Each structure stands twice: as structure tokens, then as C-alpha cells.
Amino acid sequence: MGSSTRVRARPCQWCGREIADAGLGRPRRYCRQSCRQRAYEQRAAVKGSSVPEDAVVLTAEEAAGLSDRIYQVRCAAEDVAGAVAEGAGAAELRQLCDELLAAAKAADGWR
Template sequence: MAESTRVGSPQTARSGNPCVWCGREVAVTGVGRRRRYCSQSCRQRAYEQRNAVKGTTIPADAVILTAVEAVELVDRMFEVRCAAEDVATAVAEGAESSELAQLCERLTELAREAERFR
């Protein structure tokens, strides 16, 4: 098996790494440590939050959401569940492969959106 396709190889482990702050995909540089943030802005926001919780009982790795952000996250998760149920229903009803592909594409799109916390 080639080095680049072996499971657990450095190249495979680095692909699709989400930003610790916003959840967007982080570009892979291929050299040095893995980047944790997709941009300097996300890195700065994370720094500000870590400093804001210093000296409190809130854990440094806590994700703090406003009430609006929490509601939006729950709404996105509901959309993902509904899309998954649509796929399951289409499979049970023997839908065409093109329809299933379209439903799976929508499910994947919604899941990516739901990964974003901010």
C-alpha cells in the first residue's frame, strides 16, 4: 500500500481538520505542527475567550454560546435530523439512486453547516 493512502499516515491524519474556534476546515500546510485555526481572526477570538475565563470557574476549553447561538445550533441539528430521516424514507421506498445522491448531498451540506459553532 502506498504511503499516502495508508490509514493513519500523516497526510491522511491532517486532512479535514476543523478550526477549533469556528469549525471551518483548516488549510493543511504539510510542514510543522497542525494549524488549529483557519484564520488569524479565529485565533484572536479564541485567545480573547481564554483570557476572559481566567480566574473564573468556567473551564478554559468551554464553549460559551449566547442564547441566540444556542437556538441556531439546535435548529441546525434539527435540520440535519430531518434530512437524515428523508434519506431513510427514500431508501425504504426504493428511491432512484439519483434521488438518494441528491438527498445525501443535502444531508452532508447541512451537517457541515451544523459543525460551525459561531
């Protein structure tokens, strides 16, 4: 009998990128050493404070940018819903879905 290893995609706990888990040993938490280092630095920065260790701290500029990207996703989704309700053709729906996907990808890469 051969042994098979299951590969599961998990998100990096720092940046959210997918990391493959070979199923052997303890699952990886970070996709690369730099993500592991940033997570350590954040834990060290909040240690001894009232901020939870797993808190995400954003500057006002970062929070505003994230809010803008989320708003773009919502608007793109509303455009798709409106086009469907109006009976838009496949080409128009494809374009709107592409725009929605691009907005979602931009919002997802916020770290």
C-alpha cells in the first residue's frame, strides 16, 4: 500500500496568499519567512498592551484605501445585479463580471 498525501490550500495568516500544506507535520501558517517575521513583529508590538495579539492595525490611510476598494466591489456587484434585472446580454454581463472580479482582487490584496 502506498501512502498518499493530501494537499490542502490554506491562507497565509499574514498576507492571505494560499499556501500548500503537504499534510505532513504541523500545518504551515505563513507562505514565506517575511510574512512570519511581520507577524512576529506585530505580536511583539502589541504585547503588554490592551490590543489583542491577533488584531489588525491599520493606519488611517490604509483603512480609507480598504474602505474605497470595498465600496468599488459593492458598486460593481450592484452593476451586475442591475444588468441581470434588466436582461442584459451575455457580453455585457461578462464585462461587468470581469470588472467585479478585478475589484474583488484589488480589495483582497490589501496587506
